Structures are given as C-alpha cells and as structure tokens.
Amino acid sequence: MNENLHTRAERLIAQERIEGITKSEGDWLAAHLRECAACAQVAQQTSDALRTLRGLPVPLPRGLAARTQFRVQLRAQVMREREPKRRLLWIMCAMSWALGIATAPYVWRAFEWAGERLGMPRLIWEMGFGLWWTIPALVAAAIVLLESVRLANENDQAR
Amino acid sequence: MADDNKALAQGLKRRDPDLLDQLIEQYQYRLFRYLLYLTSSRERAEDFFQETWIRVLERGHQYDGKYKFEAWLFRIARNLVIDWQRQKKMQSLDALTDPEEGAPMEFAAQNQPSPLHLVLTAEEKIGVHASLDRIPTVYREVLVLRFQEELGLEEIAGVLAAPLSTVKSRLYRGLEALRGAMQGGAA
Secondary structure (H helix, E strand, C coil), rough: CCCHHHHHHHHHHCCCCCHHCHHHHHHHHHHHHHHHHHHHHHHHHHHHHHHHCCCCCCCCCCCHHHHHHHHHHHHHHHHHHHHHHHHHHHHHHHHHHHHHHHHHHHHHHHHHHHHHHHHHCHHHHHHHHHHHHHHHHHHHHHHHHHHHHHHHHHHHHHC | CCCEEEEEEEEHHHHHHHHHHHHHHHHHHHHHHHHHHHCCCCHHHHHHHHHHHHHHHHHHHCCCCCHHHHHHHHHHHHHHHHHHHHHHHHCHHHHHCCCHHCCCCCCCCCCCCCCCHHHHCCHHHHHHHHHHHHHCCHHHHHHHHHHCCCCCCCHHHHHHCCCCHHHHHHHHHHHHEEEEEEEHHHC
C-alpha cells in the first residue's frame, strides 16, 4: 500500500479527535482502517490513550472547597469594608476638582498678584498655578498607591 | 448558555457570595485537576486553587460572559502559575511563551514526584502514570484542556493566550506523545 495513504490515515486519526474531519474524509478513513491493520491499530491506540487520560481519577484534598470558600468570604468582607473609603476618596477628588474649576480665576489672580509682589518671572508663577491644580490628583494617587502596597503586604502575610 | 454566562457575569460583578460558593463547589474538581497537571505539586495546586478564586472575586467584573466561564477561570489559574514562575525566575519568559522554539515549558519542578505519582492507585501507577509523566507539561496541558475539560480550540487559545495554530500544533504533538507514551508504558 502507498506510504502516503498511511501518513494521511494517521493525520486524519489525530485530526478527527482534535478538529474533526469531513464526512468524505471519515468515509475514506473508515475504508482504509478496514483494510490496513497497522493504521487500525494506531486508531485503537489513540482511542485507548484518550480514554485512559479522560478516566484518570484525581482525588480532591479534603475540605479544599470549604477552606477556599472561607478565604473568599473573608476577602469579600475586607473588600466590602474598603468600598466606602474608596468611594469617599472619589467623591473628595470630584469635589476638589469642581472647587478647583470654580475658584480657578481667583487662584490665577492670587498667583499673579503673589508673583508680581515677589518679582517672579511670569513662567514661574504660571507653573506654580499648574502645580496647584495637580495637588488633588497627586494626593489621590498617593493614597491609592499606599493602599495597594498595604493590600499586597496583607496578601503576602495571608499566604 | 449565553444567558447563563451573562447572568454569571452579573453575579460576579456584584461579588455575589452565594454564587461564588456555588462556583467553587461546581468547578473544584476541574480546576484542581488542571492545576495539578500544571504544577505537579499537590500543595502548590491547593495554593493556586485558593488564589484563583480570590482573583475571581477581585476581578469578576472583567468576565463579560462571552466565553465559557471555565476558560476564563483556567486562564486566571494559568496566569497565576506563570506569575509565580516569573517571580521564582526558574525559567525564562521565552521558554514559557514559546516552547516550540526552545525547551518545552515545564511548570512542574523536575525533582519532585509528579501529581500522578501522588494521586493514582498503585495499580494505575504502573502504566498510566509513568506514561503520562513522559509527556512535557506544555503538551499535557493542552491535552487536559481538550480531552478532559472538553474546551474548544478557540477557548484553549484564549486560556493559553496563544494563536490557534500553536494550540493545534501542540495538540497534534501532544496526542502523538500521549499515544507513544502509552505504548511505551504498556511495553
């Protein structure tokens, strides 16, 4: 029998189980397996190997689910407790930005006045005004960062 | 099915405690089996099992319900194992992500008894275990996902974050290795 036929049969045996094959390919394979004992054996071995893999038992550690459920509930509780703090932070940020926008003209004038009084170049007090605006964001970022670090430490300790 | 997944996604977004309890019960066997094959360590598999569910709680809002929940779950578990490997610096990232071009990925520590040694009965150990042990983890992983978990090829690609062609190639090689290993084990 042609070598290519066996190669094709072996490819189809695997393909049938991995991706599936067309009906015509299936018919061809079935006919080939009826005639070729070697390829039929490959097909049988493949089926046996997969059956063994599928039927392999893995005993679960005792109480794994219960222990996990307990840990998850604890973590959920901690997250629920932190939720209001996080919300408060966002509210404060939003209020800070709103106030910042509302008071921007006054703050600008204050910086301008202070700059002129102190004899600063315009660029310097303008930069000062820009920095003033970033303060709420910087504070919020610092709080979030500190909280993340604390959370990571807690997780490490929990392990 | 799609509606079920959407309901699941909404529950995860709410961090519904009853839903999480139910999911842990429902998927405990499959997740633990997958992790055991991936890590080859019962203790590590237990640790990663718990960590995976903590991640599910924390990142439940990221599950959109478009794909099977188990595919998302396995991906989280796999990423945790990879992160741990990265921290341990036991293997280069290249070897983890592109095993076909280098040494096959081995999540399991080489000097430890494999999970199959630990969990199978003495009779089963004789053939099956020794045979499966010979298959590199990278192939065993896709075999488990395809033939035990019965995930689709696209879903496996999602879990592995790898192209479909890579998944197929690993499956073909894995199946060949499995057949060869079983024959060798039986001999």
